[in-house]
Amino acid sequence: MKAEAALKQEPGTEAATAAAPDLAQAIAELGRRAKAAAAVLAQAPGEQKDRALRAAAAAIRAEGAAILAANREDLEAARARGMSGALLDRLELTPARLEAMAAGLEQIAALPDPVGRTLAQWRRPNGLEIARVSVPLGVVGIVYESRPNVTADAGGLCLKAGNAAILRGGSESFHSSGAILACLRRGLAEAGLPADALQSPATTDRAAVGHLLRLHQYLDVIVPRGGRGLIERVMEESRVPVLAHLDGLCHTYLHAGADPEKARAITVNAKLRRVGVCGATETLLVDRAAAADLLPPILEALAAGGCELRGDAAVQGLDPRVLPAEAADWDTEYLAPILSVKTVEGLEEAMAHIARHGSHHTDCIVTEDAAAAERFLAEVDSAIVLHNASTQFADGGEFGMGAEIGIATGRLHARGPVGAEQLTSYKYRVRGSGQTRP
Amino acid sequence: MKAEAALKQEPGTEAATAAAPDLAQAIAELGRRAKAAAAVLAQAPGEQKDRALRAAAAAIRAEGAAILAANREDLEAARARGMSGALLDRLELTPARLEAMAAGLEQIAALPDPVGRTLAQWRRPNGLEIARVSVPLGVVGIVYESRPNVTADAGGLCLKAGNAAILRGGSESFHSSGAILACLRRGLAEAGLPADALQSPATTDRAAVGHLLRLHQYLDVIVPRGGRGLIERVMEESRVPVLAHLDGLCHTYLHAGADPEKARAITVNAKLRRVGVCGATETLLVDRAAAADLLPPILEALAAGGCELRGDAAVQGLDPRVLPAEAADWDTEYLAPILSVKTVEGLEEAMAHIARHGSHHTDCIVTEDAAAAERFLAEVDSAIVLHNASTQFADGGEFGMGAEIGIATGRLHARGPVGAEQLTSYKYRVRGSGQTRP
Numbered sequence: 001m002k003a004e005a006a007l008k009q010e011p012g013t014e015a016a017t018a019a020a021p022d023l024a025q026a027i028a029e030l031g032r033r034a035k036a037a038a039a040v041l042a043q044a045p046g047e048q049k050d051r052a053l054r055a056a057a058a059a060i061r062a063e064g065a066a067i068l069a070a071n072r073e074d075l076e077a078a079r080a081r082g083m084s085g086a087l088l089d090r091l092e093l094t095p096a097r098l099e100a101m102a103a104g105l106e107q108i109a110a111l112p113d114p115v116g117r118t119l120a121q122w123r124r125p126n127g128l129e130i131a132r133v134s135v136p137l138g139v140v141g142i143v144y145e146s147r148p149n150v151t152a153d154a155g156g157l158c159l160k161a162g163n164a165a166i167l168r169g170g171s172e173s174f175h176s177s178g179a180i181l182a183c184l185r186r187g188l189a190e191a192g193l194p195a196d197a198l199q200s201p202a203t204t205d206r207a208a209v210g211h212l213l214r215l216h217q218y219l220d221v222i223v224p225r226g227g228r229g230l231i232e233r234v235m236e237e238s239r240v241p242v243l244a245h246l247d248g249l250c251h252t253y254l255h256a257g258a259d260p261e262k263a264r265a266i267t268v269n270a271k272l273r274r275v276g277v278c279g280a281t282e283t284l285l286v287d288r289a290a291a292a293d294l295l296p297p298i299l300e301a302l303a304a305g306g307c308e309l310r311g312d313a314a315v316q317g318l319d320p321r322v323l324p325a326e327a328a329d330w331d332t333e334y335l336a337p338i339l340s341v342k343t344v345e346g347l348e349e350a351m352a353h354i355a356r357h358g359s360h361h362t363d364c365i366v367t368e369d370a371a372a373a374e375r376f377l378a379e380v381d382s383a384i385v386l387h388n389a390s391t392q393f394a395d396g397g398e399f400g401m402g403a404e405i406g407i408a409t410g411r412l413h414a415r416g417p418v419g420a421e422q423l424t425s426y427k428y429r430v431r432g433s434g435q436t437r438p
Numbered sequence: 439m440k441a442e443a444a445l446k447q448e449p450g451t452e453a454a455t456a457a458a459p460d461l462a463q464a465i466a467e468l469g470r471r472a473k474a475a476a477a478v479l480a481q482a483p484g485e486q487k488d489r490a491l492r493a494a495a496a497a498i499r500a501e502g503a504a505i506l507a508a509n510r511e512d513l514e515a516a517r518a519r520g521m522s523g524a525l526l527d528r529l530e531l532t533p534a535r536l537e538a539m540a541a542g543l544e545q546i547a548a549l550p551d552p553v554g555r556t557l558a559q560w561r562r563p564n565g566l567e568i569a570r571v572s573v574p575l576g577v578v579g580i581v582y583e584s585r586p587n588v589t590a591d592a593g594g595l596c597l598k599a600g601n602a603a604i605l606r607g608g609s610e611s612f613h614s615s616g617a618i619l620a621c622l623r624r625g626l627a628e629a630g631l632p633a634d635a636l637q638s639p640a641t642t643d644r645a646a647v648g649h650l651l652r653l654h655q656y657l658d659v660i661v662p663r664g665g666r667g668l669i670e671r672v673m674e675e676s677r678v679p680v681l682a683h684l685d686g687l688c689h690t691y692l693h694a695g696a697d698p699e700k701a702r703a704i705t706v707n708a709k710l711r712r713v714g715v716c717g718a719t720e721t722l723l724v725d726r727a728a729a730a731d732l733l734p735p736i737l738e739a740l741a742a743g744g745c746e747l748r749g750d751a752a753v754q755g756l757d758p759r760v761l762p763a764e765a766a767d768w769d770t771e772y773l774a775p776i777l778s779v780k781t782v783e784g785l786e787e788a789m790a791h792i793a794r795h796g797s798h799h800t801d802c803i804v805t806e807d808a809a810a811a812e813r814f815l816a817e818v819d820s821a822i823v824l825h826n827a828s829t830q831f832a833d834g835g836e837f838g839m840g841a842e843i844g845i846a847t848g849r850l851h852a853r854g855p856v857g858a859e860q861l862t863s864y865k866y867r868v869r870g871s872g873q874t875r876p
Contacts, residue, residue: 039793043817124838128827135819137849220849241679241850262872269874355477377867379481381573389566389870398875399866400562411575411658411863412679413851425849428837429815432827434700436707437836 023203027211030166030199031218034139037197038164042136046113048191053109053156056187057102060152063183064098070179071148078172091146091173101152101180104403105187108156111402114421115162129431134424136162138220141212142405143168143234145226148176154223154405155184155198161423164197166219168212170226171204213238220425223405223418243418245383245409247359248278249333250391253350253376254294256287257369262388264298266366269390272305276335278407279362279384279394283330285350288314288343295319295341302339311341330357347372354380360409362386362394383409383416461641465649468604468637469656472577475635476602480574484551486629491547491594494625495540498590501621502536508617509586516610529584529611539590539618542841543625546594549840552859553600567869572862574600576658579650580843581606581672583664586614592661592843593622593636599861602635604657606650608664609642651676658863661843661856681856683821683847685797686716687771688829691788691814692732694725695807700826702736704804707828710743714773716845717800717822717832721768723788726781730756733779740777749779768795785810792818798847800824800832821847821854 041049060067071093078091114134121131140163144150151167158165169177178200185195201208213222216239224234224244231246252270254263270281286295291314299309299319309315310325322341329340330353344350354363364386365376373387384394394417396404401419408414414422479487498505509531516529552572559569578601582588589605596603607615616638623633639646651660654677662672662682669684690708692701708719724733729752737747737757747753748763760779767778768791782788792801802824803814811825822832832855834842839857846852852860 039819042819122838124836128831128836130837241848259872265872265874273875373869377869381477381480382865384866384868386868387870389868389873390875392875393566393868393870393873395875398562399568400560410679415863416570416866425853427820428822428854430822430824430827430831431811431815432825432831434697434703435827435831436703437711437828437830437833 023205023207024211026203027201027208027215028218030201031139031215033196034164034166034199035218037194038136038139038162040194041159041162041164041197042115044162044193046115048193049113049159049162050109052159052187052191052193053105054187055190056152056156056184057105057109059183059186060098060102060105060180063179064095067098067176067179067183068093068095070175073175074148074173083172087146087172091148091176093148093176097149101149104149104153105156108160108403108420111160111420114160114424119426126435127433128435131429131431132426133429134421134426137423137425138163139218140165140423141168141215141219141222141240142166143209143212143222143224143226143230145170145230146173147225148173148180150225151177151180152184153403154225155181157403157405157420157423159184159188159197160420163423165199166212167198167200168209169200171206174204209233210237213240216240221413225406241413243406243408243410243414243422245278245359245361245407247333247409248280248361248394248407249283249331249357249359250279250281250362250364250394251283251285251350251354251358252281252364252366252391253344253354254284254286254290255347255350255365255367255369255372256290257367257372258290258294259366259368260294260297263294263366264301266364266388266390267298268301268305270364270392271302271339272307272337273390273392275337277392277395279392280335281364281391282333282340283357284339284341285344285353286315286341287346287350291315291343292318299341306337308338309341310338312343314343315341333359347375351376351379354382358382361407362391364389364391383407461643461645462649464641465639465646465653466656468639469577469653471634472602472604472637473656475632476574476577476600478632479597479600479602479635480553482600482631484553486631487551487597487600488547490597490625490629490631491543492625493628494590494594494622495543495547497621497624498536498540498543498618501617502533505536505614505617505621506531506533508613511613512586512611521610525584525610529586529614531586531614535587539587542587542591543594546598546841546858549598549858552598552862557864564873565871566873569867569869570864571867572859572864575861575863576601577656578603578861579606579653579657579660579678580604581647581650581660581662581664581668583608583668584610585663586611586618588663589615589618590622591841592663593619595841595843595858595861597622597626597635598858601861603637604650605636605638606647607638609644612642647671648675651678654678659851663844679851681844681846681848681852681860683716683797683799683845685771685847686718686799686832686845687721687769687795687797688717688719688799688832689721689723689788689792689796689801690719690829691782691792691801691803692722692724692728693785693788693803693805693807693810694728695805695810696728696732697804697806698732698735701732701804702739704802704826704828705736706739706743708802708830709740709777710745710775711828711830713775715830715833717830718773719802719829720771720778721795722777722779723782723791724753724779725784725788726752729753729781733757737779744775746776747779748776750781752781753779771797785813789814789817792820796820799845800829802827802829821845
């Protein structure tokens with residue numbers, strides 16, 4: 001608990017909040033302001049929201065030096081606390097990363113307006129005209145860790161969908177995120193929209209997260225972004241609905257009917273393209289009858305790429321570099337250059353393994369057998385099921401959504417990549433001519 | 439706590455559950471079985487689910503005498519506990535009500551299959567074919583009060599959408615609901631589907647509800663049906679996402695441009711057709727300038743219909759029967775023949791009143807002014823907004839959805855009437871030809 005931090009005023013936050021003597025009150029006040037701003041944004045035409053996004057991009061370019069200076073402050077503090085290389089890299093901003101952030105906001109501006117779409121409409125026998133029309137979700141809480149670019153990406157997507165957002169970044173990126181948020185708020189103000197549509201708690205006090213998770217009076221949804229510890233805490237504690245995925249234990253299954261070259265290319269890409277993303281394959285399943293044909297070149301390529309291999313006895317028999325897999329391996333999301341490899345009797349056993357050990361995130365079958373592919377696509381109960389394509393395509397950008405705030409594995413509201421369209425709700429507009437109900 | 443009740447075996451429940459020594463374990467076992475059954479239902483063709491629904495309807499007709507006998511047992515116990523007329527009426531089953539229940543199941547069978555619909559599909563520049571396809575939600579928990587017909591309606595809708603359901607009815611309808619559930623389970627079995635897709639706890643112990651609300655390992659959503667106390671408890675305690683509405687504080691707003699005859703007919707219907715439903719109007723707003731023209735015949739008709747009237751000073755001046763409204767009246771869902779009536783300056787004040795006092799459920803504007811109507815429809819943030827039609831149309835059946843499990847006022851997943859379509863989720867099926875991610 002850092003009481004003084006609650007009183008420290010930061011760029012992009014409001015004096016009223018920062019000066020509040022009580023953290024719970026200060027967070028509630030953020031919520032109240034966000035809700036008021038959300039009502040304005042809900043009525044804003046798409047063109048005005050896009051203008052705000054482009055103005056925010058311009059502000060990030062114009063304020064590059066100030067953002068990098070704020071980032072240096074965070075980096076120095078992080079180094080002083082002994083932060084390691086990979087985490088430091090996530091935290092670090094560069095001119096190229098700033099430009100990517102600004103360009104990302106412009107890409108979001110170029111997407112179609114997800115609000116005001118007529119999702120369905122019909123006429124009742126009594127003459128009532130019913131339309132289901134998309135509206136913003138309302139106020140989105142975003143709780144994330146060290147990557148300061150989430151401030152721009154998530155804030156921009158929320159704005160696009162007409163939502164207000166309360167952005168709670170990691171304490172280690174406090175100054176960087178604050179500087180970026182100030183640019184987003186400038187964009188809102190320049191477009192004539194309320195800056196309070198995007199806010200952050202003016203404190204690094206971790207208790208602020210707890211208060212946000214109980215703010216169901218003002219928040220409509222919470223989106224956590226980060227490691228398992230954060231997601232687990234949010235899912236456990238939140239009184240506000242959560243869109244998230246806890247695990248990304250993805251499988252690639254090589255069916256006996258797989259094309260060997262596709263199997264090799266897809267498996268190596270699914271595992272090694274980036275090992276730390278949620279769509280990375282963690283377990284490779286392969287039909288026993290085809291293992292001796294399919295696996296050797298794949299194991300060779302993976303080992304050459306620096307991947308540690310852990311397999312069952314049959315797999316170990318095919319390559320001396322394969323270590324014995326233990327029971328826990330089938331339930332482990334490595335997020336590292338490690339792959340567990342298991343032989344299965346066929347499609348049934350592969351799907352049963354995925355049902356038991358998977359995380360309902362993303363799973364792939366590699367085969368030229370159309371019937372096997374259709375069964376896999378129909379029966380595997382995951383947010384994304386793929387046929388003959390890398391599990392690393394599990395990404396809103398790759399789906400053509402322009403951007404994503406995250407991937408959800410829950411079954412309510414949005415499943416899979418959460419883009420601007422998934423950050424909307426709907427309402428019914430009913431037009432009558434004096435109808436009364438019998 | 440009635441420990442012996444947990445041990446009592448009822449129709450439609452399983453010996454393994456009823457004999458479980460520990461209630462939490464017994465409820466978890468229901469969940470485990472429901473999840474296993476849900477996996478089977480998710481793959482069942484629409485024709486098979488419809489066959490189960492029709493077989494259940496036939497079983498209700500065939501077992502009418504047994505269901506009515508079970509209902510008499512509930513009614514006698516309820517009378518012995520001194521249950522009052524309206525509640526007794528809700529609990530009572532008659533041959534006509536049984537027939538309505540059976541016919542309702544057949545109507546659900548006649549609806550299109552909500553599962554397997556392609557909600558969207560597109561092709562990416564790299565050749566990936568992406569389709570968003572509807573799938574069942576999974577396992578639905580339904581917690582309801584005395585009306586035993588909810589067992590058939592809610593159970594039938596869940597089955598239609600390929601979901602398993604755990605139905606927890608009120609203790610006062612324990613035997614009636616059990617007898618109806620037995621018919622639904624017979625329908626499932628006759629169609630070759632697992633009877634465990636529809637289950638009930640074999641106990642009237644209220645602690646069972648608490649265990650259900652924490653069963654997030656197996657339950658995907660909870661739908662509470664009943665009074666405010668029940669809904670509040672479920673929303674407060676549940677660790678499973680909830681689809682519900684807490685209040686139905688609906689408004690009818692008579693704009694200065696209202697047609698007097700439409701205003702009268704709509705207001706009387708919206709208030710008095712049925713006063714105990716969530717779509718009943720509780721507050722009438724009227725433009726001050728038009729009050730003297732519009733209100734007198736409406737107040738006359740309402741008073742003649744037995745409605746108590748509570749109004750501000752201007753309204754009281756128009757009819758001596760109008761009692762003074764107090765501040766609390768604007769926030770009260772009467773669910774009774776009482777109406778609060780308030781004059782407003784115009785559209786802005788009407789919308790501000792609804793934003794402040796409404797429950798985001800259903801609100802109506804009566805006017806011949808198209809511009810005023812469009813603003814009201816666009817800006818009032820309720821699940822259902824109507825122009826020139828009674829708020830009592832807030833109903834899945836009236837919307838043409840065939841049936842509803844309830845109405846939701848939350849903003850995630852489903853808003854407004856929750857029918858079979860709203861009891862589905864979706865997944866992405868991605869078809870490739872060897873694509874890897876750059």
